[in-house]
Structures are given as C-alpha cells and as structure tokens.
Amino acid sequence: MKQTVITSFTFALILFASCGDLTGSDSSNTEIDLGNETELSIPDWTTETHSNDVDPNYDVVFEEGTVKRIDITISSTNWAAMQSDLSTNLTSSRTADVDFTPIWVPATITYNDTDWYKVGIRYKGNSTLRNAYSSNTDKFPFKLDFDEFEDDFPAIDNQRFYGFKQLNLSSNDSDGTFMREKLAADLFREFCVPSARTAFVAVFLDRGNGANFVGIYTLIEEVDDSVPDSQFNDNNGNLYKPDGDAATFASGTYNESEMDLKTNEDEADYSDVRALYDLLHDGDRTENPESWQTQLENIFNVDGFLKYLAVNNVIQNWDTYGVMTHNYFLYKDSGALTWIPWDNNESFQDGKQGGAISMGMTEVSSNWPIIRYIMNVDEYSTTYKSYVNAFANGAFDPTKVTATISDYESVLNDYASQESSSFSNSVSSLKSFVQSRYNTAISFSN
Numbered sequence: 001m002k003q004t005v006i007t008s009f010t011f012a013l014i015l016f017a018s019c020g021d022l023t024g025s026d027s028s029n030t031e032i033d034l035g036n037e038t039e040l041s042i043p044d045w046t047t048e049t050h051s052n053d054v055d056p057n058y059d060v061v062f063e064e065g066t067v068k069r070i071d072i073t074i075s076s077t078n079w080a081a082m083q084s085d086l087s088t089n090l091t092s093s094r095t096a097d098v099d100f101t102p103i104w105v106p107a108t109i110t111y112n113d114t115d116w117y118k119v120g121i122r123y124k125g126n127s128t129l130r131n132a133y134s135s136n137t138d139k140f141p142f143k144l145d146f147d148e149f150e151d152d153f154p155a156i157d158n159q160r161f162y163g164f165k166q167l168n169l170s171s172n173d174s175d176g177t178f179m180r181e182k183l184a185a186d187l188f189r190e191f192c193v194p195s196a197r198t199a200f201v202a203v204f205l206d207r208g209n210g211a212n213f214v215g216i217y218t219l220i221e222e223v224d225d226s227v228p229d230s231q232f233n234d235n236n237g238n239l240y241k242p243d244g245d246a247a248t249f250a251s252g253t254y255n256e257s258e259m260d261l262k263t264n265e266d267e268a269d270y271s272d273v274r275a276l277y278d279l280l281h282d283g284d285r286t287e288n289p290e291s292w293q294t295q296l297e298n299i300f301n302v303d304g305f306l307k308y309l310a311v312n313n314v315i316q317n318w319d320t321y322g323v324m325t326h327n328y329f330l331y332k333d334s335g336a337l338t339w340i341p342w343d344n345n346e347s348f349q350d351g352k353q354g355g356a357i358s359m360g361m362t363e364v365s366s367n368w369p370i371i372r373y374i375m376n377v378d379e380y381s382t383t384y385k386s387y388v389n390a391f392a393n394g395a396f397d398p399t400k401v402t403a404t405i406s407d408y409e410s411v412l413n414d415y416a417s418q419e420s421s422s423f424s425n426s427v428s429s430l431k432s433f434v435q436s437r438y439n440t441a442i443s444f445s446n
Contacts, residue, residue: 314392
C-alpha cells in the first residue's frame with residue numbers, strides 16, 4: 001500500500017485528558033446482493049484487527065503525519081442499487097435536506113494489506129451528498145459499519161476495525177485544501193473541546209470496474225461509537241444529535257423525535273434535554289438571574305460551550321448552531337450536557353446562507369437561545385472574550401497553524417496533485433485566512 005509520510009510534525013497532539021472535565025424514511029426495501037457464500041471465510045481475522053475484544057487503536061487508524069490508503073470493493077449490482085436508491089429518494093424529496101436513510105450494502109475494505117469482509121457501507125451527508133450526485137462523480141461521502149451484516153454472516157459477528165465499529169469518510173466537498181475538516185477538529189480538541197478524531201486517507205474504489213483513485217478523504221471517528229469512552233469521564237450518558245427546528249431550542253420547538261438519541265435508546269429518557277429547554281425559557285432567567293445561572297451550570301456545561309464558541313467563531317464554522325439547525329452533539333457527562341462539534345468541512349471561510357455569525361454574536365436572536373441567553377450574561381460574555389484571546393494566542397497562533405498547514409500540504413501533495421490543479425493556491429488562501437482571522441480575534445478580544 002502506498003503511504004506518504006513525514007518524519008516531523010509541528011502540530012503537536014494535545015491529549016484531551018489534559019484538558020480536565022469539561023428523521024427520515026428507511027430505504028431498506030431496495031434489493032441488494034449479499035453474495036452466494038454459505039460459510040464466510042475470513043483469513044485475515046485477528047484479535048487486534050477484527051475483534052471487539054480490544055480498545056480502539058487510535059495510533060493505527062488515526063495516525064498523524066501520513067495519508068493511508070483505503071480500498072473499497074463494492075459489486076456492480078450493489079453500486080447500482082445504491083445509485084438507484086439515491087436517485088429515487090433525492091428526486092422525490094421536496095426539501096434541500098437529505099431526509100432519508102440511504103441503504104446499506106456489503107463491501108470489502110482493505111487497509112494495511114488486510115481485508116474486512118461484508119462491511120456495511122452507505123452514503124452519508126446532506127449538501128455534500130447532493131453535490132456528489134449532481135456532479136456525476138464517484139467521490140461520495142460514506143459511512144462504514146463493520147458488523148452491519150452480522151445477522152446474515154455470523155462469521156463477522158462483532159467485527160471491528162482495530163476496535164472501531166463505525167467510521168465516516170468525508171469527501172472534503174468544496175474544500176480545495178482537503179484539510180479543513182481535520183484542521184478544525186484538531187484545533188477544537190487542542191482547546192479542550194471534545195471532538196471526533198480525524199485522519200487523511202486516499203480512497204480507491206472498485207465498483208466492478210477495477211480499483212480507481214477517487215480522492216482524498218477525511219476519515220472521521222463516529223461520535224456515538226468511541227468518543228464518550230475516550231474523551232469523557234462517564235461513558236454511559238445520553239448522546240444526542242439534534243436536527244431540525246428542535247435543534248434550535250427556541251421557544252415552542254421542543255420535539256423528542258428531532259433530538260435523535262444515539263445511546264440508551266431502550267430507556268428513552270429525554271429529561272436532560274427537556275430540562276435544558278425548559279430552563280432556557282424559564283422566568284428565572286430575567287427575574288432571578290443568579291438562580292438561573294446556577295441551575296443552568298448544573299445541567300449544561302456552560303464553560304465548555306463558551307470554549308466551543310470561541311473556536312467556532314474564530315475559524316468561522318458557519319454550518320452549525322446559530323445559522324443551521326444541525327451539526328452538533330450533546331453528551332450528558334456527570335450530570336451536565338456537553339457540546340460536541342460535528343461536520344467541520346465548511347469552516348475557514350466566510351460562509352453561505354448569509355455567512356458565519358460575527359465574533360461578538362450581537363446579531364444572534366432568541367431564535368438561537370443557547371447562544372443569545374448565555375451571551376446576555378455579562379460574566380459569560382467576558383469569559384467568552386477571554387477564551388477568544390486565549391485560543392488566538394495559543395492553539396490558533398498563526399505561526400504554528402500555518403506551519404501545520406504546510407506540513408499537511410507536504411503530506412497531501414502527491415495525491416492532491418492527482419485530484420486538483422489548484423491545491424497550492426487553495427492552501428495559500430487558507431494560510432492568509434488564518435492570519436486574517438487571528439487579527440480579527442485579537443482586535444475583538446483586546
């Protein structure tokens with residue numbers, strides 16, 4: 001397998017442990033081909049690579065300073081089924097959002113000269129998925145589930161990928177640098193904001209026509225698979241991925257069906273998010289603000305949210321709360337809900353849909369009450385400003401970040417030159433953007 005490796009990396013990995021505590025329809029009726037095997041043989045199976053008896057191996061799967069190769073083999077029949085399912089559902093959708101769950105099909109995944117068989121693969125994403133479909137490309141965003149088909153093939157019962165059950169392949173849609181997703185996630189974690197781990201991968205796809213390089217992807221950890229275990233003290237809490245009007249927490253929007261509980265589904269206890277919604281709109285907020293703040297901090301990690309806002313606003317990640325009703329998780333750790341960012345490929349740019357919110361967020365209305373009501377508290381506003389300054393002068397120091405970008409450029413260059421003729425110019429623009437945002441952050445926070 002081809003790898004591009006650098007021997008030094010200026011963007012040092014800061015372990016999160018040092019930071020302290022901080023709907024749609026299913027298209028399953030589409031026929032897929034499971035193959036003719038009566039007894040599946042997996043000669044590559046080892047405890048370390050395939051079993052669920054080991055902890056996730058971050059060093060192997062999310063190795064820094066390299067572009068690892070992943071091969072995906074899908075039968076032509078199943079590729080056609082995926083395309084048909086996508087065409088049918090996108091054509092029938094009346095909204096811009098992708099509001100259906102694409103079908104799973106079995107695939108073979110090859111990595112480090114090792115095979116994983118009958119791995120579930122499906123399309124993922126929203127605008128990135130629509131863009132891939134409309135542009136007639138094979139570079140789709142994918143989700144992988146390594147034991148999706150264990151009921152059909154007992155030999156892959158509890159199959160894992162170096163300890164991981166699910167992983168995501170982000171296509172870096174509209175990102176000429178191929179590095180925004182990873183750069184943002186690394187910066188969040190360095191500033192003690194929990195965030196999924198990421199790595200660069202070169203994806204080769206065989207859909208019945210031989211293995212072809214389809215592009216540079218960002219491999220992303222599935223939050224509900226391993227993030228609570230690796231980045232929180234309590235790994236048994238509720239994890240939510242809000243999406244839709246209820247994700248705003250605005251008055252009159254509460255809807256459990258749009259909270260999308262990812263863990264503890266059998267208990268289906270939504271009392272923690274309900275408590276946050278109720279408190280945001282409680283009269284104590286204006287009538288007894290000190291009591292309201294105490295109650296809020298008991299059920300919501302306000303300090304963690306302020307750190308998140310500092311990073312998110314400095315890097316101008318517009319495609320999330322404050323502009324869009326998606327792309328974040330809430331995890332209940334030790335009693336308080338903590339904010340986890342998600343889907344950062346639209347960061348490091350002014351943004352669409354009217355653009356990213358301003359550093360001061362003065363234009364954000366009560367339609368986004370988690371921001372508005374928290375920022376209305378002088379103490380929180382002051383803390384937020386201090387975090388902007390600390391982030392800008394620390395993790396986001398332009399000398400360090402531009403050096404990291406240069407390292408990433410070196411790592412990606414061999415594959416990027418096959419995919420884009422404007423890679424170098426895009427990287428230069430990103431470096432200029434970082435310096436500009438640093439200047440804005442310092443001006444705002446001093």
